Amino acid sequence: MHRYRSHSCGELRATDVQSDVRLSGWLHNRRDLGGILFIDLRDHHGITQLVARPGTEAYETLDRQTKESVVRIDGKVVSRGAENVNPELPTGEVEVEVADVEILGAAQQLPFQINADDGVGEERRLEYRFLDLRRERMHRNIMLRTAVISAIRHKMTALGFNEMATPILTATSPEGARDFVVPSRLNPGKFYALPQAPQQFKQLLMISGFDRYFQIAPCFRDEDARADRSPGEFYQLDVEMSFVEQEDVFRPIEKLMTELFEEFGGGRHVTSPFPRIPFRESMLKYGNDKPDLRAELELVDITDVFEGSEFKAFAGKHVRALPVPDTAGQSRKFFDGLGEYAVEQGAKGLAWVRVGDDGALAGPIAKFLTEENVKVLTERLGLVPGHAVFFGAGEFDEVSKIMSAVRVEAAKRAGHFVEDEFRFCWIVDFPMYEKDEDTGKIDFSHNPFSMPQGGMADLEEKDPLDVLAWQYDIVCNGIELSSGAIRNHEPEIMLKAFEIAGYDRDTVEHEFAGMLRAFRFGAPPHGGIAPGVDRIVMLLADEPNIRETIAFPLNQNAQDLMMGAPTELDESRLKELSLTVRKPQPK
Incomplete structure (x- = not known):
């Protein structure tokens, strides 16, 4: 017999009665009824009820153990009486009479209950996240996430996309949120940036001739947390396509989303096709650009x-x-x-x-x-x-x-x-620019790499606030899942677009040197999108907060309470990196 188990804790059925089995798992719950000890043994696959009789060594051993200790047991499968069958468990028709016990990992006193919701605060849950993840709801959410990502990979490949990796250490970029930066030991005084998104690299892949790319991409942004946004890092389905217009991007993504939400949505209806709603119409009819159409x-x-x-x-x-x-x-x-x-x-x-x-x-x-x-x-x-x-x-x-x-x-x-539906829509025709009411400055309202709908003519002839961009968002039940755009692949149009937003030619040539150089060697028209994986799973799991679908999230202050990050570096490490630390003075 295997060292630890002959079966999982979710595997035994009535057909296994009278079989000798070996199980391993966590002591989930314990009940002493009339001197007989009933224990729920849990592993990744499910729960099996154990029975230990008084006067046996197994009884004495199990009676002494705290909940969540890890044990290996040997025993015989027996039928439960008809009145004791538990229809809510796949293993509910049987139980295992324990003959032998081995303690594999004893547990200390728990900081909170695993088998019940005792109202423990979020900070405590994150500090002991490895315990929190043992809870049925959290375990189910993480496995849902795993299944969704696996399905995305399968479906994207079937749609003709190629999975590719892009760099994690890259250059800082002036647009978007704050970068996380990494000091370079070999280049003192210089820093890498962690990618806010693989934006430039996936465009470079199109220029390199790969045609259809996707990636389950980690993205890093130094921004504040909120219910639908995790601080620090998140994952998105990054997609880019060559020789496409807006509707060419919509078709495969709409198919993907419909299939994903039908497969994992628990029977909730998915509205299809997704309506296209212009940005300004959405603002007037719904008051925002992420309408809940339910x-x-x-x-x-x-x-x-x-x-x-x-x-x-x-x-x-x-x-x-x-x-x-x-x-x-x-x-x-x-x-x-x-x-x-x-x-x-x-x-x-x-x-x-x-x-x-x-x-x-x-x-x-x-x-x-x-x-x-x-x-x-x-x-x-x-x-x-x-x-x-x-x-x-x-x-x-x-x-x-x-x-x-x-x-x-x-x-x-x-x-x-309308409850129990997923109502999607595309928000389209975003304005290319917006005006800062305080300064009067014209700036990009969305993605600066987007193609203006009228090309160079619109940039030269129209009021900037009237220029529309080939930009689009996908929204479901009031949650923005993704932003995307048909890209600006023509250097002179890109330089003009940045000029209107206050960037001089030299600055753009310097900050986006790699992109502009690539455009000048023959760039195809291309476009893409990047739905957020965390938000997709949050909707499918019907969770109000994105942290409930991430195995090891940071807290509201971008801290990892379990691992103690971020941490200070000692002087030798700072010296190696050619760094000195200047802490802010108390106010």
Whole structure:
């Protein structure tokens, strides 16, 4: 018999009754019933119930062990009585009567429970992540991640893409988030940067003639954490294709996403094909560029209705309306509750009216609306008896942010939100540039390597704020999964694009020397995208926080509490790297 096991803890069935077996695993749970010891033994594959009888050496040994100790047991498979069958376990028809026990790894007293959710805080969970990962939910999430990545590789290869690796030690780049830098021992005073993404290298692969590339790529960005973004590092499905336009990129990625979410989504419906929504339309209808389409409500821009109005709350402001069908009969508590929610999002309040059976508008602001206001609102919003309308007014960005949240919350509270579906969309036609309201400076709004839709002509003839780029995002249930673009592969167009954003020719030639040099030796039109693996798994696992799908994440302060990183270097190591450390002075 094998040194540690003849079967896994998820393998035994009724057909194994009377077999002599050897199992190894962790002591998951223990119950003493009438002097008989029942123990759940757990390994990667499942749980098997053990039975130890009093007066035996096995009983004495197992009774002394703490939970999560690792043991090897020998015993005989027996049937459970019909009244004791556990239908929730694949092994629930049998148990193993223990004859011999070997302690392989004794456990100390646990800092928190593994077999139950005892409300332990996140910092404690990350400090003892190796214990946290033993929990069923976490184990399931990590195995889901493994299966998803395996499926991605298989599907991408079947779609004709070639998996390739790109460098981890590279040059710093002026755009994007902050780089993580690595000092060079052999080149004192110089630093490598860890890649924020393989952006330039995957474009260089296209210029090198490889046509279709993909990689499950580690990316490193020194940025703050949030629920859908892990600080430090993350993984993305990096993709690039040659001789393509926007729709050529969409087709394989849409097929991949549909198949992945159908395969691993637990039976939840996947909407397909994915609608294409222009950026500016998304901002007006949904209040942001990552709309949750499960909320079946849309915002309507009604700013013009109140131009010159004497109603001071709306006059001279951007005004967005949210019509909600079948809601007028709700109690005042419903309307007040949604108003309180709006205030939590930063609003000063939430104006509303409802449409009565006679078509008249009633509510706190109804008396401020002229007959012409009512007529236009009724026509534009398609109001009929039973409708309620919620209004937001203020600066465009402020109203968009608040009303985007109100739209989703109102849909949930009023029964216009679809659960158990994955609703994807493409956000397209992003503006190439944006203006900093404080400085007036024109800068890139998205990816600086994107091709402007009108090429050089648009850059030379249009107001920069009217130039659109071949850029696109893929969004699912309000989560941005990916950004991508058709790349700017023509050196002079690229130099002009950067010039508009305030970069002189010498700076661009220096910072992107490798890319520009490659473009000048014959570059194909190419484009790509990079869906976030962590976010895909977060959605599939129905987890609210991305850290629940990563085996060893950093905490909110980009610290590894388990391994104690980041750490200080001793003087000999600093000297070897030609570094001195200057710590910030206390404030």
